[in-house]
Amino acid sequence: MNLTAALAERIVHSQPDAAAHDAAREGVRDFLAVSWPVLQAQVPDSGLPALRSVYHDGSVRSQALLLGYASHALDYDDFHADFRGHPSVVILSALFAWQQQQPSTLDDFLDAYAIGVEVAGRLGLAVSQQHYALGNHNTATLGTLAAAAALARLLVLDVAATATLMGIATTQASGLRAQFGSAVKPLHAGFAAERAITSAQLTLAGFDGKQEGVIEAFIAATSNDQSQPGKLIENWAVPWRIVAPGLEFKPFPTCAGTHSAAEAARILRQQWLASGETLDALLENISDISVAFPPGGDIAASVRVPTNGIEARFSLEYTIAAMLMYDDLRLQDFAEGDLNQAVMPLAAKVRRTPDETAPPDAINPALRFHLVTLSLKNGTQLQHRRTRQQSLADGVNVTAKLRAALRQETAQRQQQLLACAELRSPADLASLSQLLRVQ
Known part of the structure; x- marks a missing residue:
């Protein structure tokens, strides 16, 4: 079996349902709640200013990296049990960065997010717990592939281009748990989002890459002999991973x-x-x-x-x-x-x-x-x-969590942010994308 191509087929042809879209909207609200205090310098954080001094060109890659770091900096962001990591900070950072410069439809955005979480969860199952136990940080490694899958769907690529994109992303996937306790740990989310963006740009530019054997090699190389590669594609979207086991929202800003x-x-x-x-x-x-x-x-x-x-x-x-x-x-x-x-x-x-x-x-x-x-x-x-x-x-009341994150804003500003975070219209998506732009 060409696992890379089989995964690409599912990324391109499967269709997230209404329940997946609703779960995606909840994920976006939590993403805003955990990133806003850092983006607005409302909490102590020396990492983002330092990164902005390096990644200051305003490019989509820089935006993805900065947003990935900011959304993971508090360690308050969502978790996925199958993934054993934090999917949204990578996937949404890549999607919002791309959206800021090349807008898509709301349905396409929600589809891409759901597809990204599906790939994240399935990758976690395929590499087994050994991947994490060996010292890999799943948010950085598997997150690169999950965000790449989301971008492939957002860009409506065909199966061949999707396989190429996934292969380019896979060969870049890295990140070590040894960095936990430092600012590099949240930067892993930024690196992963940036790598996904780069992979998409290279694919669109016609850069050549292997369309088979790459994901298989990655799973084998990072999981010892306990990997279960078939779990990457079997029973796809039954149910959607963004629905069950679903995103787990944190009640506390700790591991x-x-x-x-x-x-x-x-x-x-x-x-x-x-x-x-x-x-x-x-x-x-x-x-x-x-x-x-x-x-x-x-x-x-x-x-x-x-x-x-x-x-x-x-x-x-x-x-x-x-x-x-x-x-x-x-x-x-x-x-x-x-x-x-x-x-x-x-x-x-x-x-x-x-x-x-x-x-x-x-x-x-x-x-x-x-x-x-x-x-x-x-x-x-x-x-x-x-x-x-x-x-x-x-459970966690995500709306209450978001309100708490916005408490330093004016009442009018709070209402604006709460409204567009509902993502009920294309205008909401456009507004939220620009509000999340790192200046």
Whole structure:
């Protein structure tokens, strides 16, 4: 089987349905919510100004890179379980950058986004958990291919050109988890969007590239012997990946691998306060905090002792302590710059205790859980187990998240942004595309 060509056939000929379009609109609203504070310099961020000094030509490639970085800079953007990464920051950055200079129809835009997420999720399944475990950052690697697929659909390329585009993108796909905790991690999203744009431009210019064997080689080279390449195309769009398992929207500006641990801590805090005790009494009497999870369940949340706010996003210790103290994971405690030192003494009491009786996380991350145990000085233990599925079931109010992101804008400006983020008309798409232009 020519897997590259088979994938190209599906990119070109499949048709996302109304449910996929509705899910795409929700994804766009979340994208605006997570990118706007960085684009408007409403939060500390030295990365975007530095990038703008280098990528200042206003080209579609530069716009894709800058928007990709800005939308991933807070680590507050959506996640996809099959993809094991953040699809929208790459796909939408490429699509909006192209849209700013060569407008398409609204339906074509939504189709392209849904196709991009479909490819992202299927690539994640095809490369298996080994791809991530080997040190690759899926948002950077697989995201390059997903954004390329979205652009191929947006540009209404034929199967041969789509296969060429995908092959050019695939040979550029790279990005290492070793950069987590630095500004290069969100830049990965920008690099991936830029590479997708470049691949599309080369294809349109008639540049020659292999139309077979490229994606197959990529999967084999980056997954050891655990890849399942057939999952890239089998049962395509049944259902659309943007619908099920769907995009997961973040309630906190931290690594998704910390969320159920933080929520378990929040529940313990709330139970303590509901008993009539004070928060000070809880914090003063904690002698030890343990957090259990499936073996390997902390692969992304790998930072044990953070040294800055960005590293804190990837620390189970810091997020558990911050939640116990503040009943939230506040953006200011995970922004660029110094740590909130008030959190560190409590974070130092947190111990990781992997549950060796649980199936390894790599087998099925959907079964991940965190069991948080607070041991008090009087010998009492407070314990709560929170699963990833429970976290997802609670959901996130994306419109409320967007309103919070726009709170520094005037009432009139808020209404304008909220209205065009609904994407109900071509005018909405045109307005939003220009509002997202990085100046």
